[in-house]
Amino acid sequence: MAAVLRRGFRLVSFGSSQLLCGGCKHGRTSSLSICSTSSRNSSSSSSSSSSHVKVDLDGSTGIAVVKFQSSPVNSMSLDFLTELCISLEKLELDRSCRGVILTSALPKIFSAGLDITEMYGKNPEHYAEFWKSVQEIWLKVYGYSKIAIAAINGSSPAGGCLVSMACDYRIMADDPRYRIGLNEAQLGIVAPFWFKDTMVNTVGFRTTELSLQFGLMYSPSDALKIGLVDQVVPEENVLSTATETITKWLAIPDHAREISKSMMRKPMVDRLLASRESDIKNFVNFITKDSIQKSLGFYMNSLKQRKA
Numbered sequence: 001m002a003a004v005l006r007r008g009f010r011l012v013s014f015g016s017s018q019l020l021c022g023g024c025k026h027g028r029t030s031s032l033s034i035c036s037t038s039s040r041n042s043s044s045s046s047s048s049s050s051s052h053v054k055v056d057l058d059g060s061t062g063i064a065v066v067k068f069q070s071s072p073v074n075s076m077s078l079d080f081l082t083e084l085c086i087s088l089e090k091l092e093l094d095r096s097c098r099g100v101i102l103t104s105a106l107p108k109i110f111s112a113g114l115d116i117t118e119m120y121g122k123n124p125e126h127y128a129e130f131w132k133s134v135q136e137i138w139l140k141v142y143g144y145s146k147i148a149i150a151a152i153n154g155s156s157p158a159g160g161c162l163v164s165m166a167c168d169y170r171i172m173a174d175d176p177r178y179r180i181g182l183n184e185a186q187l188g189i190v191a192p193f194w195f196k197d198t199m200v201n202t203v204g205f206r207t208t209e210l211s212l213q214f215g216l217m218y219s220p221s222d223a224l225k226i227g228l229v230d231q232v233v234p235e236e237n238v239l240s241t242a243t244e245t246i247t248k249w250l251a252i253p254d255h256a257r258e259i260s261k262s263m264m265r266k267p268m269v270d271r272l273l274a275s276r277e278s279d280i281k282n283f284v285n286f287i288t289k290d291s292i293q294k295s296l297g298f299y300m301n302s303l304k305q306r307k308a
């Protein structure tokens with residue numbers, strides 16, 4: 001599993017401007033199976049599926065629906081992150097795709113965030129590889145050249161919230177049982193600077209300050225109030241609303257939208273790119289501390305006991 005994601009962002013010329021363009025370099029064969037519903041023409045549609053991610057691309061609209069399907073809670077393991085990154089990379093390179101909708105195939109959960117078992121009881125090399133894949137998915141989604149909409153059809157703590165915030169627009173299901181937020185502090189861990197900055201850019205400084213220190217999780221209506229999500233709609237309408245929304249974004253000329261997005265986001269992407277290695281070191285130092293391992297162990301047990 002070593003060297004799964006070994007890439008950085010590259011700059012691609014677009015007219016006189018340079019745009020961010022991601023690419024996941026992966027050193028293993030992807031288990032994605034692909035089937036095309038018509039032969040090679042501009043309106044061909046395709047489906048592909050791996051164990052964690054399912055992709056349906058409608059070639060006639062240019063919209064791809066990327067569904068998380070990692071039972072039981074779409075926790076983001078190294079394999080999940082790798083497959084998601086590869087799928088997004090393929091879509092980014094596919095000229096027939098103009099935008100993606102990220103959503104969940106599982107009931108009640110968008111994503112439970114990072115897979116805690118990847119951060120507990122493992123060795124430093126594993127932690128470093130895992131963290132690199134977390135950086136990778138953020139770089140990929142936050143710097144995505146195409147439109148990315150999160151259709152949040154369930155709870156979305158921590159890493160799930162991060163991926164949603166990295167999208168261009170968020171639509172959440174109106175179910176008061178669902179929660180979204182960066183709850184790291186409640187686990188006894190700390191959201192790194194790029195999680196924090198993504199939230200600051202979404203909801204502002206003061207709300208982020210309170211959210212991070214308390215590890216606040218918001219109901220859909222509260223998330224809407226603070227601007228953590230852009231729309232709250234009945235659950236059955238989440239995907240159709242995301243499709244309607246992305247259609248509006250598609251009406252904007254791609255190059256103008258892409259350059260505008262890059263102008264807003266490139267400084268943050270560059271900041272992480274410039275400090276990837278130190279960020280990995282910080283993570284490994286932090287996560288290997290006895291006190292942090294103890295907190296995570298305690299949290300995992302509490303999740304299991306909640307069920308009992």
Ligand SMILES: CCCCCCCCCCCCC/C=C/C(=O)SCCNC(=O)CCNC(=O)[C@H](O)C(C)(C)COP(=O)(O)OP(=O)(O)OC[C@H]1O[C@@H](n2cnc3c(N)ncnc32)[C@H](O)[C@@H]1OP(=O)(O)O
Binds near residue numbers: 108117159184283
């Ligand atoms: C100077 C500054 C220094 C700073 C340095 C910083 C360095 C960086 C530090 C580290 C940063 C890490 C950032 C972390 C980000 C994260 O994403 S951490 C993960 C946070 N996620 C959560 O807290 C969610 C926990 N889960 C839940 O709340 C619930 O499970 C749910 C998602 C709401 C679903 O509930 P329900 O449907 O009732 O399912 P459950 O029964 O609870 O769960 C089913 C099984 O799944 C397991 N599970 C749940 N979540 C996770 C997870 N995130 N990872 C792994 N496994 C998970 C759960 O234990 C159940 O397992 P079983 O009992 O075995 O069935």
